[in-house]
Amino acid sequence: MNPTDPGAPPPDGAPKPWHRPQQEHEQQAGGDAIANTDGPTGMGDAVSSGAADLVSGAADAAGAALEGAGAALDIAGGCAGGCADGCAGCSLALLVTLFAAAGTAMALFR
Amino acid sequence: MRVLLSLCAALSAAPFAPAADLRVYPPEIRIGGPNRTQQLLVVEEENGRAVRDLTAGARFTPSTDTVKVDAGGLLTANGAGDFKITVAVGEKTATVGGTVSGDKPGDWNFRNHVIPTLTRTGCNAGACHGALAGKGGLKLSLRGYDPETDWFVLTRQALARRVDLTAPADSLTLKKAVRKMPHGGGTRFTEDSPHYKVLLDWIRAGAPGPKADDAHVERLDVFPPAVLVDPKGPKGTFRAIVRAVYSDGAAEDVTRWARFGSAEELVARVSEDGVITPAGSGEAAITVGFGTKVTTLTVTAPFPNDVKAPVFAASPRNNFVDEFVLKKLQLLQIPPSEQCTDAEFIRRAYLDACGILPTPDEVTAFLADADPKKRARLVDTLLDHPAFVDYWSHKWSDLFLVSSRKLPQPAMWAFYRKLRQSVADNQPWDRLARDVLTASGSSLTNGAGNYFVLHKDVSELAETTSIAFLGMSIGCAKCHNHPLEKWTQDQYWAYANLFARVGLKNGDRAGEVLVQSKPDGDALHLRRGTAMPAAPLDGRPLPADSAADRRAYFADWLTAPDNPYFAKALVNRVWRNYMGRGLVEAEDDLRETNPPSNRALFDALAADFVKNRYDVKHLMRVILNSAAYQRSSTPLKENVADDRFYSRYLLRRLPGEVILDAYSDVTGVPTPFDRITSAGGDAITPIATYPAGTRAAQVPDSLATSRFLDAFGRAERVQTCSCERTSDASVSQALHLNNGHTLNDKLRDKNSAVGKWIAAGLTDEQIVDRVFLLALGRNPTTVEKRKFLDILAGAAKEGAQSRREAVEDFVWAVLTGREFLFNH
Numbered sequence: 001m002n003p004t005d006p007g008a009p010p011p012d013g014a015p016k017p018w019h020r021p022q023q024e025h026e027q028q029a030g031g032d033a034i035a036n037t038d039g040p041t042g043m044g045d046a047v048s049s050g051a052a053d054l055v056s057g058a059a060d061a062a063g064a065a066l067e068g069a070g071a072a073l074d075i076a077g078g079c080a081g082g083c084a085d086g087c088a089g090c091s092l093a094l095l096v097t098l099f100a101a102a103g104t105a106m107a108l109f110r
Numbered sequence: 111m112r113v114l115l116s117l118c119a120a121l122s123a124a125p126f127a128p129a130a131d132l133r134v135y136p137p138e139i140r141i142g143g144p145n146r147t148q149q150l151l152v153v154e155e156e157n158g159r160a161v162r163d164l165t166a167g168a169r170f171t172p173s174t175d176t177v178k179v180d181a182g183g184l185l186t187a188n189g190a191g192d193f194k195i196t197v198a199v200g201e202k203t204a205t206v207g208g209t210v211s212g213d214k215p216g217d218w219n220f221r222n223h224v225i226p227t228l229t230r231t232g233c234n235a236g237a238c239h240g241a242l243a244g245k246g247g248l249k250l251s252l253r254g255y256d257p258e259t260d261w262f263v264l265t266r267q268a269l270a271r272r273v274d275l276t277a278p279a280d281s282l283t284l285k286k287a288v289r290k291m292p293h294g295g296g297t298r299f300t301e302d303s304p305h306y307k308v309l310l311d312w313i314r315a316g317a318p319g320p321k322a323d324d325a326h327v328e329r330l331d332v333f334p335p336a337v338l339v340d341p342k343g344p345k346g347t348f349r350a351i352v353r354a355v356y357s358d359g360a361a362e363d364v365t366r367w368a369r370f371g372s373a374e375e376l377v378a379r380v381s382e383d384g385v386i387t388p389a390g391s392g393e394a395a396i397t398v399g400f401g402t403k404v405t406t407l408t409v410t411a412p413f414p415n416d417v418k419a420p421v422f423a424a425s426p427r428n429n430f431v432d433e434f435v436l437k438k439l440q441l442l443q444i445p446p447s448e449q450c451t452d453a454e455f456i457r458r459a460y461l462d463a464c465g466i467l468p469t470p471d472e473v474t475a476f477l478a479d480a481d482p483k484k485r486a487r488l489v490d491t492l493l494d495h496p497a498f499v500d501y502w503s504h505k506w507s508d509l510f511l512v513s514s515r516k517l518p519q520p521a522m523w524a525f526y527r528k529l530r531q532s533v534a535d536n537q538p539w540d541r542l543a544r545d546v547l548t549a550s551g552s553s554l555t556n557g558a559g560n561y562f563v564l565h566k567d568v569s570e571l572a573e574t575t576s577i578a579f580l581g582m583s584i585g586c587a588k589c590h591n592h593p594l595e596k597w598t599q600d601q602y603w604a605y606a607n608l609f610a611r612v613g614l615k616n617g618d619r620a621g622e623v624l625v626q627s628k629p630d631g632d633a634l635h636l637r638r639g640t641a642m643p644a645a646p647l648d649g650r651p652l653p654a655d656s657a658a659d660r661r662a663y664f665a666d667w668l669t670a671p672d673n674p675y676f677a678k679a680l681v682n683r684v685w686r687n688y689m690g691r692g693l694v695e696a697e698d699d700l701r702e703t704n705p706p707s708n709r710a711l712f713d714a715l716a717a718d719f720v721k722n723r724y725d726v727k728h729l730m731r732v733i734l735n736s737a738a739y740q741r742s743s744t745p746l747k748e749n750v751a752d753d754r755f756y757s758r759y760l761l762r763r764l765p766g767e768v769i770l771d772a773y774s775d776v777t778g779v780p781t782p783f784d785r786i787t788s789a790g791g792d793a794i795t796p797i798a799t800y801p802a803g804t805r806a807a808q809v810p811d812s813l814a815t816s817r818f819l820d821a822f823g824r825a826e827r828v829q830t831c832s833c834e835r836t837s838d839a840s841v842s843q844a845l846h847l848n849n850g851h852t853l854n855d856k857l858r859d860k861n862s863a864v865g866k867w868i869a870a871g872l873t874d875e876q877i878v879d880r881v882f883l884l885a886l887g888r889n890p891t892t893v894e895k896r897k898f899l900d901i902l903a904g905a906a907k908e909g910a911q912s913r914r915e916a917v918e919d920f921v922w923a924v925l926t927g928r929e930f931l932f933n934h
Contacts, residue, residue, distance in 0.1 A: 014801035016808065018527050022554055025520040026620050 131155045132164070132202040134195070135333035136353055139208025140361040141177075141187045145215045148363045149351050150183040150206070152197055153334050159410065160334035163348045164199045171196045176210055189213060211360075218312040220261055221320040222327070222356070225254035226367035226400060227305050230382075231287065231298040234260070238295050246294055248272070255402075255591035255599055256637065261319040278313035304366055325356035330364075330405040332398050337378075339388040339411040341443070350384040350407055352398050369399040373704060378409040392754065393442065397703040402591055402598050404703050412443040415748040421445050430718070431736035434711035435756050444749045447758035450742045452477055454934065455485055457887030458759070459734060461933045462688050463489075464497035465504075465768040465807050467775055470883035489734040493727045500807040502726075503530040504767060505687070508835060509578055510546070511564055513812040513827040515789045518621030519799070521553050521560050526810035528557030538724040539680050540669035543579050547665045550625050552617055559625035562612050568633045572606040574830045579668060580647070581679030581700040589636060595701045597647065603635040604642035604651060608664045627659045647675075669724075675700065677716040681729060682706075683832075685715065688733045690760030691753065697832045707754045743934040761932050763837045766822025767806035770852070773925060774805070776884045777856040778863035781806060785815040818852040847926045857918040864917050868910075874902040877917060885924050 017025075135151040152168040153160035170179035173194040179185045185195070190213040197204045218224060225234075233250065234240040240252040247268065250260050264283060265273045274281040285291045287298040288306065299305040312318075331353040352368040355361045370380045374394035379387045386396060391413040395406040422440040426449060427433060439446055450458065456476045460468045468476070476488065492498060506529045507513075514522045532542045549558035565571040573585045586592045587602035610633040615624045632641035644660050645651035646667040652658060668676050679700060686692035693706040693715075706712040715729070722728045733739055738756045749757040764772070774780045783800040787793070794815050800808075806819060812827040821843050823836035847853060857864055867877050878898050882890045890898070898920055905916030924930060 016801070016804070017799055018523065018530055018808075018810075022520065022524060022527075025523045026554065 130161070132197070132199055132204045133160070133334070134197050134204050134206040135351060136331065137206065139185065139193075139195075139206060141185075141208065141210045142360055142362060143210065143212030143214055143216045144187050144189055146187050146210075146362065148185045148187075148208075149349075149365055150179065150185055150195070150197070151333055151349060151351050152183065152199060152204075153348075155334070156338060159336040159338035160348060161338050161340060163346060165349060167199060169198045171198070177208070217315045217318065218308050219320075219324060220312065220318060221257045221324045222354075222401065223308055223367075224312050225257055225260065226364065227308050228260075229253050230367045230369070231305055232295070233287070233298060252590045253593060257320040261317075265317050265319070273313050273317045275313065275316060278310055281309075281313055284309055284313075325358040325360060327354045327401045327403050328357050329355050330368075330398060330400055330403045331355065331361075332396075332405050332407045335407060337386065337388075337407065337409045339378075339409065341391065341412050341414040345388070347388075348386040348409075350380070350386060350396065350398065352384065352400060354400055354403070364400045367400055369397075371397045371399075371703075373397060373406075377411055391442070391751065393707065395703070395705045397594075399703075402596055404594070404596050406703060406705050408705070410441060412441065413748065413751065415443040415445065417443050417445045417748065426737040428735050428737045428740075429732055430714055431711065431732060431738055434708055434714060435736075435738045438708050438711070438755055439757055442752075442755060444752050444755055444757045445746055446738075447742045447744060447746055447749060449737065449740050450759065452484075453888040454742065455740060456488060458933055459485075459488060459492055460887075461764060461768060463492040463501070463730065463734065464495050465501035465765070465771065466497045467772050467884065468887055470880060473883055473887050485740065486735055489731055492734075493730060497807070499530060499534045500805060501768075502533045504807045504810070506533065507810050508825040508827060509683075509830060510561060511827040511830060512560075512810050514786070515813055515827060516564055517560055520619070520621040521557075521563065521623070522811060524554045524557030525560040526557070536725065536727045539719075539726055540676070540724040543676070544665045544669060547575065547579075547668070548659070548661050550627065552619075553623040553625060554617070554619055554621065556625075559623065562614060562625050563623045566614065568606055568609050571609045571612070572602075572633075575609070576605075576647070577698050577830045579679060580675040581682055581694075581698045582675065583699065583701075584647070594703050599637065600635070600642055601645075601647060603633060603638075604645040605647050607633040607642055607644035608646065608652075608660045609633070610641075610644070611660050627661060629657065671720050677719045677724070678712060680724075680726070681712070681715045681719055684726065684729050685733060688730070688739055689756060690762045691756075698830075708756075759934065761934050763839070763932055765835070765837070766819045766824050769822060769931060770806040770816070770818055772885070772930075773853055773856055776863065776881070776921070776925060777853075777859070778866065779856040779859045779861055780804070781816075781818075781852070783809050783814045783816070786811065787813050787815045789813065818846060818850065821846045821850075853922060853925060857921060862918075864914065864921060868914060868917065874899050874906070874917075878902070878920070881921055881924055885921075885930050 131154070133153050133155045135153070136148070139148050139150075141148055150165065150170065152164045154162040154164055165183045168183065170181075170183060170185075172179055173196070174191065176189055176191040176193040177185050177187050177195070179195060185208075187210040190210050192207065192209050194205055194207045197206065228234045228250065232238055234252060234254050236252055239245045239248045239250040241249075243249065248263065250263060251257075254260060263272075268282070272282045278284075282291070284306065286293040286295075287309075288301050289297040333351050333353070334348070337348050350365070350370070351363060352365045353361055354364040365384055368384065370382060370384050372378055372380045372394055373396075374392060376390045377388070377392040377394035378396065379389055380396050381387075384398075386407075386409060388409065388411050391411050393411070394409045396409060398405050398407065417440075419440070422436050422445075425432070425436055425446050427436065436446065453473065456468050456473055460466055460472075476484065481487065503526065507526060510525065510529065512522055512526050512529065517525065528545070529542075531537075532545075537545075546558045546561050549556050549561060551559060553559040553563055562571065565574050569588055573583070573588075576582055576584045582595075584592065584595070584597050584602055584605070586594070587597040587599050588606075589599070591598045611628040611631045613626045613628040615626070616622065617624045634640060635642055641654075643651035643654055644663070646664055649667045652660060652663050667673065679698070682692045682694050682700065683697050686695075686697045691707075693708055693712045694700050694704060715732070718732065719725075719729050739759070741757070741759050743759040743761050745758050752758070753760060770781055780803045782802065783804055783806075784796055784798070785794050786797045788795070797814075800814070806816070812825060816824075821840065823838065825834035827834065856862060859865075867880070872880070875895070878890055878895055882888060882894075902913065902916050902920060906913040
């Protein structure tokens with residue numbers, strides 16, 4: 001029998017990776033599990049892929065938007081804090097800037 | 111000789127046609143009205159294939175004044191009515207009938223005549239006004255895929271100077287094309303050309319635009335349908351004529367507008383007017399396009415061999431595959447090579463079916479077995495071998511892009527597990543396709559759902575599905591009508607709309623995505639901005655208000671027994687794996703203008719696959735048991751030039767994974783897969799996913815770090831395309847084998863088989879025999895053995911270390927030799 005016979009169990013007795021329960025893969029991946037994805041309903045996709053994304057296709061970008069706050073929260077959760085913080089942070093910053101600009105304009109006007 | 115054969119056949123009462131016939135094409139002439147023309151073609155024909163073009167020497171005699179025919183065979187209509195033409199060539203005569211249906215000349219139609227004229231003369235080509243930005247201020251749609259806009263551009267833009275209705279000959283379009291005015295594109299045609307006449311007549315008629323109810327081309331007929339070149343006869347050319355049949359029943363000669371091309375320039379060339387010039391031996395498809403339709407004409411040019419019929423009659427026929435292969439070989443006069451030896455067969459079959467080498471014990475037992483059915487028994491054993499599951503799971507992982515590049519690890523494993531289980535269970539291919547395409551729920555529970563996570567964009571999903579399950583690329587049609595195929599932009603978006611109702615949402619678990627079908631959503635046509643009724647390619651559209659699950663509707667169409675593409679796509683992939691070359695090359699480039707090298711065989715294999723309920727192992731069993739698969743790779747003098755018709759087993763380099771695993775097997779040192787490269791390629795991190803002893807074929811992640819596999823062309827799994835995996839030779843491969851760590855470290859390893867053989871006291875002769883059996887599946891020849899034994903004996907005189915190094919060098923030499931690296 002060959003030393004790496006396909007049918008043979010690994011020498012250390014560990015199961016082949018595909019024989020391990022799915023939960024083990026999930027635990028092993030931990031919080032980084034989603035790092036390699038674009039995010040299943042990634043907003044980036046909706047913005048970047050142009051005319052084709054006018055469609056509510058597999059990307060489901062439009063769907064996510066239509067589903068409203070719930071979907072948005074899903075996305076935020078899925079992004080493990082990254083883009084959620086970014087969106088909220090940017091929005092807040094924009095608001096502050098707007099108010100500040102408006103205040104300055106009013107002051108100048110007066 | 112042909113005349114004699116014709117006479118014999120005519121005298122006999124046999125119910126088949128004479129061996130050589132005088133044929134006139136088209137077989138029935140239909141002309142729309144006066145002044146319209148039809149080129150006649152007169153050929154000598156054998157068994158449905160034209161063997162000589164006799165048009166130039168033929169005499170044409172019309173029965174009435176309805177038509178006239180010039181000496182070159184160009185028929186011009188004078189008035190309405192039926193007619194007959196008697197064609198005479200020497201003593202032979204033939205008659206063809208026809209009808210001129212109208213009594214006044216018809217107008218040229220913008221969609222069916224003007225656009226084809228612009229296409230044929232290159233005006234709307236990609237390099238000219240068909241470019242994305244147009245040229246010189248004039249932008250036409252590429253090859254006329256958008257007639258409505260083109261008509262507007264030609265008649266309304268540029269202050270309407272392009273078409274002058276009051277003085278048609280002064281139209282900018284005409285003056286530029288004949289270069290009466292400066293034109294960057296040069297002279298496109300002359301004033302006495304038919305193209306000029308078409309455009310001028312159209313402008314004189316008021317430059318009418320395209321109408322919604324214009325007749326459209328339903329099919330193209332090309333005559334003659336096939337050409338057989340006599341390799342020993344005089345050199346000659348063949349003219350091809352093309353007839354378009356419209357939806358209103360009309361038909362017309364469109365040769366002057368048709369686009370011609372040759373798929374095999376080394377076998378036959380074709381001019382832009384459709385004149386075919388044989389150039390070499392083999393078979394070539396002459397592709398013909400007009401409007402959105404394409405068709406092909408086959409030119410068969412037998413090799414200049416004189417192979418007698420008994421050679422083919424005596425060649426083994428193990429199943430229906432051999433009938434079709436031998437028939438083609440006989441037509442092309444290519445003799446088949448002998449059957450391979452048992453030693454060649456066992457190594458070849460193990461590598462092709464399972465990606466592993468047979469062990470010395472298996473080789474020895476197989477060679478000693480006297481059962482005449484031992485090859486068939488071995489095939490059955492291989493199809494149930496554990497390594498079969500590894501090998502084909504890996505292959506389908508290439509197809510479905512399983513990797514952690516876009517999927518989180520848990521999702522990648524779920525997808526891989528789904529594919530692996532499918533292979534292990536020999537799940538029918540239609541069931542796997544349906545499972546993937548209609549997957550719903552958690553992507554971790556139902557791994558097939560990751561297919562949609564990988565392809566989130568609707569166009570990407572549609573195009574990937576087309577390549578994976580239909581073996582055809584339709585991406586071109588996203589932006590314009592497919593230039594090489596019949597697919598239109600409208601068809602593309604109707605097809606893409608089938609995938610527009612897939613919803614994805616994050617699940618609760620790490621890496622989990624929930625896949626579901628949605629009740630609404632459409633893919634909008636890129637140009638029209640509206641949704642096309644969702645329809646499979648060439649399939650019935652789904653009613654716009656239908657609540658049916660579009661994915662299920664597509665899966666029903668895809669897996670229907672009469673689907674013309676689905677079974678063939680898989681058959682071609684499997685056939686290529688075993689035979690080294692697809693019936694269609696590349697394996698995922700199935701299209702009308704890229705016909706198979708043996709259409710009858712392709713059809714039969716696909717029909718057999720469907721009949722056996724898409725049983726992949728059955729398909730493999732048929733191929734592996736065929737005499738065609740079991741032929742020697744050693745060429746004969748007469749078939750050395752053939753690499754398309756399976757007269758011998760085609761040599762091919764082993765895939766990187768197979769070589770790496772074989773190195774592990776021979777040296778006894780497994781390859782560690784303990785690191786992973788980031789998707790960007792800029793970082794490598796350790797992983798503990800793969801226990802020691804994991805084989806390269808068992809690693810589903812294309813990001814598992816391995817410079818060896820990268821050098822040997824493993825698929826990156828970024829896009830579904832057979833082109834991702836390469837079998838080309840490269841300098842980096844040579845350097846890797848010569849100086850790289852992979853093989854050298856295995857040989858030097860303290861647990862290497864080399865050390866164990868020496869420690870066990872094996873003699874040099876035993877080592878040489880063992881290595882040959884392990885790596886090459888055969889015993890060494892006397893010369894080989896003598897040569898290696900001399901080297902090893904010389905090294906042994908200088909001490910134990912020297913002997914060990916010499917044995918390592920000997921094993922290295924065998925494992926880097928061509929006989930090892932190639933399947934043969």
